[in-house]
Amino acid sequence: MIGLEVHAQLDTQSKLFCPCPVEFGAEPNTNVCPVCLGLPGSLPVLNVGALRLAIIAALVLNCKVNKTSIFARKNYFYPDLPKGYQISQYEKPLAEGGWLKLQESTVRIKRLHIEEDAGKNIHFGDETLVDLNRAGAPLIEIVTEPDINSASMAREFLENLREILRYAGVSKADMEKGQLRCDINISIRPKGNQKLGTRVEIKNVNSFRFVQKAIEFEFQRQLEVIKSGGEIVQETRLFDPESGMTLSMREKEESHDYRYFPEPDLLPIVLDSEFIAKLEKSIPELPHQRFERLVNLGLEEKLAQILTQNKDLGDYFFKCLELFNEPKTVANWVVNELLGALKDSSLNLTESPVSPEALADLLKSLKDGKLSVRLAKEALKLAVQNNEEPMKIVQKLGLSQLSDEGEIKSLIEEVIKEHPQEVLRYKNGEDKLFGFLVGQVMKKTKGKANPQAVNKLLKEMLN
Numbered sequence: 386m387i388g389l390e391v392h393a394q395l396d397t398q399s400k401l402f403c404p405c406p407v408e409f410g411a412e413p414n415t416n417v418c419p420v421c422l423g424l425p426g427s428l429p430v431l432n433v434g435a436l437r438l439a440i441i442a443a444l445v446l447n448c449k450v451n452k453t454s455i456f457a458r459k460n461y462f463y464p465d466l467p468k469g470y471q472i473s474q475y476e477k478p479l480a481e482g483g484w485l486k487l488q489e490s491t492v493r494i495k496r497l498h499i500e501e502d503a504g505k506n507i508h509f510g511d512e513t514l515v516d517l518n519r520a521g522a523p524l525i526e527i528v529t530e531p532d533i534n535s536a537s538m539a540r541e542f543l544e545n546l547r548e549i550l551r552y553a554g555v556s557k558a559d560m561e562k563g564q565l566r567c568d569i570n571i572s573i574r575p576k577g578n579q580k581l582g583t584r585v586e587i588k589n590v591n592s593f594r595f596v597q598k599a600i601e602f603e604f605q606r607q608l609e610v611i612k613s614g615g616e617i618v619q620e621t622r623l624f625d626p627e628s629g630m631t632l633s634m635r636e637k638e639e640s641h642d643y644r645y646f647p648e649p650d651l652l653p654i655v656l657d658s659e660f661i662a663k664l665e666k667s668i669p670e671l672p673h674q675r676f677e678r679l680v681n682l683g684l685e686e687k688l689a690q691i692l693t694q695n696k697d698l699g700d701y702f703f704k705c706l707e708l709f710n711e712p713k714t715v716a717n718w719v720v721n722e723l724l725g726a727l728k729d730s731s732l733n734l735t736e737s738p739v740s741p742e743a744l745a746d747l748l749k750s751l752k753d754g755k756l757s758v759r760l761a762k763e764a765l766k767l768a769v770q771n772n773e774e775p776m777k778i779v780q781k782l783g784l785s786q787l788s789d790e791g792e793i794k795s796l797i798e799e800v801i802k803e804h805p806q807e808v809l810r811y812k813n814g815e816d817k818l819f820g821f822l823v824g825q826v827m828k829k830t831k832g833k834a835n836p837q838a839v840n841k842l843l844k845e846m847l848n
Contacts, residue, residue, distance in 0.1 A: 386534065388533065389542065392567070401432050401521055401524075402432065402651075409562045428650050440480075440656070441664055445552075445555075446485060447494075449480060450480045450656065452657070457473055457645045465503045465515050466504070472500065479497055482495075491532070525555075531570070536597040536604075543593055545672075552672055553669065569603075571584070582607075583617040585619065585620055587600075599624040602630055684713065684716050702741075711748070726770075732769065743774040747764065804821075804825065819843070
């Protein structure tokens with residue numbers, strides 16, 4: 386029985402209760418002020434942009450947005466929590482009762498609430514440094530019901546959730562930057578038994594692969610404890626990526642250990658239906674809607690899935706499609722040729738020197754017969770390698786396809802004179818020699834001749 390608590394950083398420029406910038410990789414302890422440092426006399430002010438994004442997240446996850454929600458103080462001590470408490474929500478969260486549909490099941494979402502992030506501890510041997518740049522960054526916490534029953538299902542849920550949050554513009558959800566983190570609550574029970582087992586929490590897992598490995602290990606660990614006659618202890622554990630094991634961290638706290646009470650420095654959030662409806666109308670296309678649109682364009686489901694899973698790639702495809710309206714051709718070149726060329730040069734899509742407009746120009750030249758498929762692929766590859774537009778590469782290296790019929794005819798005449806025996810054998814019924822003669826013409830043009838023109842003219846001249 387698995388339930389997840391997912392923390393997603395909202396995509397705002399400033400923190401939840403102060404104007405300090407949210408900036409990954411900044412010099413430690415530079416994006417701080419009296420409010421996020423928790424200095425005496427400082428007062429928090431809610432970032433309305435963060436509230437809007439949190440409501441949109443609740444709506445796209447099918448939650449009921451509460452008209453009134455209240456901030457609370459969650460009291461605990463940790464070196465990276467400067468106030469000695471975290472501003473969160475407890476009894477009255479922003480939203481409740483949502484769900485996220487997976488391929489073969491549905492995971493219910495118990496609640497979604499807003500809270501501020503803590504800072505970050507950085508360990509060097511026996512010493513620990515504290516960076517408070519992240520303290521006060523805006524988060525939403527999404528808590529599921531214990532509806533997940535396998536490591537692969539947990540991974541599928543997280544992958545789908547990340548897609549939805551990105552599409553909705555709620556969060557960049559970059560796990561490597563800590564913008565999407567997950568706590569795993571896991572217990573086991575005999576099949577058919579309705580009584581829940583003792584729950585163990587695994588804190589702050591920050592990759593899909595680690596989530597899967599942590600669940601697989603913890604399930605086996607709990608199974609072995611019970612089979613050997615032992616009892617599961619309610620505790621918080623950490624996942625160690627190097628060993629692939631979960632390690633005991635501390636006894637698990639209950640909600641009363643945090644001594645929650647209403648935050649006295651912040652008013653309740655009171656929403657009206659009109660405000661929520663306005664935000665609902667602003668929600669952009671979501672993953673399932675994009676997938677349907679791609680399939681309706683005639684793309685195979687596999688291609689549609691790739692263009693849906695990678696939002697930036699899908700956006701690139703649609704920009705290119707606006708300029709060259711042949712969906713299957715554009716999809717093939719974006720997914721296979723462009724990504725292949727980028728991979729060969731160790732680049733990602735955001736670093737691509739080939740814009741959607743430049744790729745559309747290349748495809749137009751291919752369609753007009755100015756380029757062969759081989760030359761177009763070569764131009765694209767060289768464009769990525771040399772950080773130039775493909776058509777500039779074509780002009781610079783003279784890669785344009787030879788389509789002039791007079792020039793092609795003179796080359797065919799040369800080939801016929803040079804290979805009289807093959808021509809005679811072809812005329813006597815050895816059809817396969819036609820391909821040989823085509824090859825000789827292409828060789829003379831270094832592959833630049835238009836293959837359709839060569840085939841047509843050679844056939845006419847041989848007959």
